[in-house]
Each structure stands twice: as structure tokens, then as C-alpha cells.
Amino acid sequence: MIFTTKAEYGVRLLIQLGVQGGSRPVSLKSVAEVENLPLAYLERIAALLKKEGLIASTRGAHGGYVLAVAAEDITMDRAVLALEGAIAPMECFIDDVSGDARVACSHHDADRQHCATKLLWTRVQLGIIKSLQRTTLAELVAFAGLEPALTSDRSLTA
Amino acid sequence: MIFTTKAEYGVRLLIQLGVQGGSRPVSLKSVAEVENLPLAYLERIAALLKKEGLIASTRGAHGGYVLAVAAEDITMDRAVLALEGAIAPMECFIDDVSGDARVACSHHDADRQHCATKLLWTRVQLGIIKSLQRTTLAELVAFAGLEPALTSDRSLTA
DNA sequence: TCTAATCCGACCTCAGTGGTAGGCTTTACG
DNA sequence: CGTAAAGCCTACCACTGAGGTCGGATTAGA
Helix, strand or coil: CCCCHHHHHHHHHHHHHHHHCCCCCECHHHHHHHHCCCHHHHHHHHHHHHHCCCEEEECCCCCEEEECCCHHHCEHHHHHHHHHCCCCCCCCEEECCCCCEEECCCCCCCCCCCCCHHHHHHHHHHHHHHHHHCCEHHHHHHHHHCCHHHCCHHHHHC | CCCCHHHHHHHHHHHHHHHHCCCCCECHHHHHHHHCCCHHHHHHHHHHHHHCCCEEEECCCCCEEEECCCHHHCEHHHHHHHHHCCCCCCCCEEECCCCCEEECCCCCCCCCCCCCHHHHHHHHHHHHHHHHHCCEHHHHHHHHHCCHHHCCHHHHHC
């Protein structure tokens, strides 16, 4: 499996906030019930999204979470990055702050043939990130609202 | 991390067979030395590639492995699939034999909103597989032979 | 002040990754 | 024919991270 439940649950949380989200906050408890997820675990996941600035919280009774950014402006690469940490196809991919990945593999003998797998993993990484960037939360929210019968597998590949 | 060392080591093995590979077989021992990999582990990885029919072995003294398919005809999706098993972005993605992924998540209540995350993970999966399909072993072998100085990060994104 | 909610840190269990160990079988070469 | 070099095969094992639980502290509405 490529992504963990953090991404799955976190994205579902975002979708729920988009679906239910009027002006008043949505409690994690209600999301946990609707989505059938463990509440305590969901709390920690929500913290990740909050730190990234995607959602905002109000504490106390009748508190909860709301989207801090319009659903149209949330691309899923930002969400998944916040939830999963750096998206690296291989362990030796350590991304620095500047954004482009560097490879620190067992192949730093310099003189010899250099790491050809880097070429492959870089392409894969790019493929993933582009797929995530092309999808907005608004799309997912709209998709969640459709009739299940209407959403054949054909429509997924757009 | 998305892929394990099985994919990393397995692809390196393929590259070595492509680079060193004349007509006579290459022993895993020599590959393990060049690539600095554990031999016993590499043996098990080679078995995966053999089962897939990508490499062929000859036993006994001076035995070893050769590519069973021309490097130009080996696309990396086939290699990675053999090494890692099914490429699914999320646990609930169970791919059946027919090739298209079905989702078996906690959302089979039918009536309710259906699984919108499916849309996202399907796109990601497609992004990964396309990236792998677009890369052949021959490309990686050629890349491994280049001068390290000539291979800037720019050239990776082709 | 009771209760509903977010926050926070410690803890726990289990499966998979990344190996190792040891032996068996096959084959070239002297 | 014997030995060494290679592929093959199965069992085992340590460690890490995933996926959660628990208990409490804090905040705020009724």
C-alpha cells in the first residue's frame, strides 16, 4: 500500500467538512460516526491538517472544525503532504526545503556508474504529485454528492 | 516510502544484467558486490523476476542470470509489479484479475454517500502506473552509462 | 457547574520489511 | 569423479512503523 489510513481518513474528514460544512463547525465525533472511524485517532489526524492551515478549530461545547480554505483552492497534494509527510517513492529520496528531491543512496562512490534508479523514482514521484495536484477538494465533495449509480468506473479516469 | 527495497534492488539487478549482460550469465555474487547488496536477499528478489519471466537462470558453476526479454521491451510497470505485488495506493484497493481496481472500503452501506476518496486514489494509481509504463529498462541502462556530471536534475523529468 | 468538544502525550499490539542461516541441487572444470 | 561455484529453497528473526487506545487537561456554551 502506498498511502496509509492517515491519508484516507484525513481526506474523508476534509470531504465531510466540505459536505456538511455550513458556517458552524462540525465535531469530529459526528464525522467519526458518519464515516465509522475511531475518534481518538481522527483527532490526531485533524491536528495534522490544522497545522497545515487547511482546517480551523473552535474549542468547547458546540465546537468543531471548518475548512480554513475554500474547497476549490485545496489541491490534494497539499492535503496528502500534510497527512503523510514527504511523498517519496523510495527511502533514499530525501527532499530538501528547496523542493527538488536529492538522492542519498548507497551509490555515492562518485566515480562508478551512478544511480539509474533515480530516474525511475523521480518520474514516479512526479506522476503521483501531478495526479494529486490536479484534484481539488471541491471535486471530491461534488463526487461524494452524486448518486452512486451514476459514478461508473469510466468517470474516474478524467 | 512508497516502494520497498525489493523494487530498488530488483531494478538495480535488471540494470546490471543490462549493462554487463553479454551472452554469458552474470552471477548474483558479482552483482551483489558491485551494488553492495546482501547476496542472500538478492537471491530471493531474483526469484520474483524469474517467476515473472523477465530473467532466466543457468545453474551450476559459471552460471548466473541473463535478461529473458530485450531491455527495450521491459517496461518498468511489469518489473515493479513482479517485485512489489499489486500497486495500490490504498489498502482498500483490491485489484481483480480483469485489471481495473475495485474498492472494498468501510463504505458499502450503499445508500449513503459513496466513497469519494476512490476518485482520488484511482487517479494516483493511474499516475504511478503510467510513469512506470513510460520507462523501459533500456532507458535506465543507457542512463547508468552516462557521465554523472551530464545528468543534471533537469534531464530526469522527460 | 456540568457537559461537549478540542488538545496532548504516553502507551500498546501487530504485520511487514529486511534481512540471516543453513542446507540442497545442479553443473563446469581439473 | 570430486570439488567448487553457482542457483534454489525454507525457516527463522529483529526491528520499525502503522494503527490505534487511554487518560487526562483545557476551553467554552447552557
